[in-house]
Amino acid sequence: MTMDEIIAYVSGLDDGVLVLRPRPGDGTPEIAWGDAFFYHSPDGSVPTAVQPFATIVTKDYPDDLSSRLDRPDTFRLNVHVSKDDFARLTGHRPREAGAAGADPSAPDTVFPHPLYGTMGWLSIVNPGPRTGDLARELLRKAHETARSRYERRA
Template sequence: MTIDEIIGFVSALDGVHTLRPGPGDGSPEISWGDTFFYYSPDGVVPKATQPFATIVTKNYPGDEESRLDRPDAFRVNIAAGKEAFIRWTGHSPREPSADHDPSATDTVIAHPVYGSAGWLAVVNPAQRTDEPTRELLRTAYDLARSRYERRAAATRD
């Protein structure tokens, strides 16, 4: 999967707001070139809400183990929920596991920094992880949509 294929897939889901920071938009320079996906049917980045998935194209401070400084390397980060996390890693997000290489490509792993929050990650998804990445992105989207709808219902009550 390419970055553009992932962006096209996720952006086509109903109510997704895709944020692609770049020069001149007021975003921090470190975020330029990365992509953030929010469930936001009104097209506005929600306040106090994390994206349900991201694509990062470089190492962030404290997150160098994925070695995204390699040519053409990127990582898809997915908040697919506890059930998906356990299914893919074999353990709870709260139980750290060091049995994976964060720089391994085409492999679903616990996110090297946000795994304890239940995030999964795939560096350079390819043939082995194409469909699982799509499935996990759909799951993360469904969870984000459900959270949004619950919050909207709570504010109406």
């Protein structure tokens, strides 16, 4: 899957999806330029006090170098998942020890997010044949959760 394919998939989930793509001149921090952030926001505004349900990062951040996103054509999909899905895919609950073993730079492999795994985030570097369908499933579920949360608050 390419970054554009992921963005197109998420954008097609429903009319309430907001894709934020920071760029030079839009007031966002330079470090976020080129990345993508996915929210459920039917009015099209970036929600306050709400985390995105998924992100795509295209570069290493100063405190997050383990995925080696400095390689050409490399990006990482990050998705907030349920505790059950996290356990099903990693063998442990988000806050439990046991995240070791997965190489956070290996492409087409699911692993706990290097920094936010304990909060229920999973990651995939360059989703491909092994993880493409799973990535779509997790994105759909994450969006459904974000939409339900939005509807409860509205």
